[in-house]
Amino acid sequence: MTRKARIEQALSETLSPMHLEVTDESHMHNVPEGAESHFKVLVVSDAFSGEKRIGRHRRVNALLKPELDDGMHALAIHAWTPDEWFEKGGGQAPDSPQCMGGSKASA
Numbered sequence: 001m002t003r004k005a006r007i008e009q010a011l012s013e014t015l016s017p018m019h020l021e022v023t024d025e026s027h028m029h030n031v032p033e034g035a036e037s038h039f040k041v042l043v044v045s046d047a048f049s050g051e052k053r054i055g056r057h058r059r060v061n062a063l064l065k066p067e068l069d070d071g072m073h074a075l076a077i078h079a080w081t082p083d084e085w086f087e088k089g090g091g092q093a094p095d096s097p098q099c100m101g102g103s104k105a106s107a
Contacts, residue, residue: 003024003039003067003072004022004024004039006066006067007022007039007041007064007067008020008022010063010064010066010067011041011043011060011063011064014047014063015043015045015047015048015059015063016045016046016047017043017044017045018044018045018046018082018085019042019043019044019085019090020041020042020043020044021040021041021042021043022039022040022041023039023040023041024038024039025038025039025040025074025076026038026039038072038073038074038075039072039074039075039076040075040076040078041060041075041076041077041078041079042078042080043060043077043078043079043080044080044081044082044084044085045079045081045082046081046082047059048079048080048081049081053079056077056079057077057079059079060075060077060079061075061077
Protein backbone atom coordinates (compact mmCIF):
# COMPACT_ATOMS: atom_id res chain seq x y z
CA MET A 1 0.00 0.00 0.00
CA THR A 2 1.36 3.43 -0.89
CA ARG A 3 1.93 6.13 1.73
CA LYS A 4 -0.84 8.17 0.10
CA ALA A 5 -3.27 5.26 0.53
CA ARG A 6 -2.24 4.78 4.16
CA ILE A 7 -2.79 8.49 4.85
CA GLU A 8 -6.22 8.35 3.20
CA GLN A 9 -7.14 5.27 5.21
CA ALA A 10 -6.00 6.71 8.56
CA LEU A 11 -7.86 9.99 8.07
CA SER A 12 -11.00 8.37 6.63
CA GLU A 13 -11.36 5.80 9.39
CA THR A 14 -11.02 8.32 12.20
CA LEU A 15 -12.45 11.60 10.89
CA SER A 16 -15.18 10.36 8.50
CA PRO A 17 -14.50 13.28 6.16
CA MET A 18 -17.09 14.59 3.73
CA HIS A 19 -14.15 15.48 1.48
CA LEU A 20 -10.54 14.33 1.48
CA GLU A 21 -7.65 15.16 -0.84
CA VAL A 22 -4.17 13.76 -0.28
CA THR A 23 -1.54 15.06 -2.67
CA ASP A 24 1.99 13.71 -2.94
CA GLU A 25 4.13 16.80 -3.55
CA SER A 26 7.46 14.99 -3.35
CA HIS A 27 8.12 15.68 -7.04
CA MET A 28 8.36 19.39 -6.17
CA HIS A 29 11.36 18.78 -3.89
CA ASN A 30 14.93 17.64 -4.22
CA VAL A 31 14.30 14.04 -3.18
CA PRO A 32 14.77 10.72 -4.97
CA GLU A 33 11.99 9.69 -7.32
CA GLY A 34 9.33 7.72 -5.49
CA ALA A 35 10.38 9.14 -2.10
CA GLU A 36 6.80 9.78 -0.89
CA SER A 37 8.21 12.36 1.52
CA HIS A 38 6.13 15.54 1.09
CA PHE A 39 2.32 15.58 1.27
CA LYS A 40 -0.54 18.05 1.34
CA VAL A 41 -3.83 17.09 2.98
CA LEU A 42 -7.20 18.77 2.65
CA VAL A 43 -9.64 17.12 5.04
CA VAL A 44 -13.18 18.42 5.54
CA SER A 45 -14.94 16.94 8.55
CA ASP A 46 -17.58 17.73 11.15
CA ALA A 47 -15.05 16.33 13.63
CA PHE A 48 -13.27 19.70 13.52
CA SER A 49 -16.33 21.71 14.64
CA GLY A 50 -15.52 23.86 17.66
CA GLU A 51 -11.82 23.03 17.46
CA LYS A 52 -9.14 25.66 16.88
CA ARG A 53 -6.71 25.33 14.00
CA ILE A 54 -3.84 24.18 16.22
CA GLY A 55 -5.99 21.41 17.68
CA ARG A 56 -6.99 20.24 14.23
CA HIS A 57 -3.37 20.12 13.11
CA ARG A 58 -2.33 18.28 16.25
CA ARG A 59 -5.07 15.72 15.65
CA VAL A 60 -4.01 15.10 12.04
CA ASN A 61 -0.34 14.93 13.04
CA ALA A 62 -1.17 12.39 15.76
CA LEU A 63 -3.14 10.25 13.30
CA LEU A 64 -0.24 10.32 10.84
CA LYS A 65 2.55 9.88 13.40
CA PRO A 66 3.46 6.42 12.05
CA GLU A 67 4.08 7.97 8.62
CA LEU A 68 6.08 10.86 10.09
CA ASP A 69 8.15 8.38 12.10
CA ASP A 70 8.74 6.33 8.95
CA GLY A 71 10.25 8.95 6.65
CA MET A 72 7.49 11.37 5.72
CA HIS A 73 9.35 14.67 5.86
CA ALA A 74 6.67 17.32 5.36
CA LEU A 75 2.92 17.57 5.76
CA ALA A 76 0.84 20.60 4.77
CA ILE A 77 -2.51 20.40 6.56
CA HIS A 78 -5.75 22.11 5.59
CA ALA A 79 -8.33 20.86 8.12
CA TRP A 80 -11.72 22.50 7.61
CA THR A 81 -15.28 22.06 8.80
CA PRO A 82 -17.93 21.61 6.11
CA ASP A 83 -19.09 25.22 6.67
CA GLU A 84 -15.56 26.51 6.13
CA TRP A 85 -15.22 24.44 2.98
CA PHE A 86 -18.49 25.76 1.56
CA GLU A 87 -17.45 29.33 2.47
CA LYS A 88 -14.37 28.75 0.33
CA GLY A 89 -16.62 27.69 -2.52
CA GLY A 90 -16.05 23.96 -2.07
CA GLY A 91 -12.68 24.61 -3.61
CA GLN A 92 -9.33 23.05 -3.25
CA ALA A 93 -6.52 23.52 -0.79
CA PRO A 94 -4.23 26.49 -1.39
CA ASP A 95 -1.15 25.86 -3.52
CA SER A 96 1.97 24.96 -1.59
CA PRO A 97 4.85 27.43 -1.70
CA GLN A 98 7.94 26.75 -3.76
CA CYS A 99 10.52 24.57 -2.05
CA MET A 100 13.27 26.70 -0.52
CA GLY A 101 15.70 23.79 -0.16
CA GLY A 102 16.55 22.89 -3.73
CA SER A 103 13.31 22.46 -5.63
CA LYS A 104 13.46 20.37 -8.77
CA ALA A 105 11.06 22.91 -10.31
CA SER A 106 13.76 25.60 -10.19
CA ALA A 107 16.53 23.34 -11.47
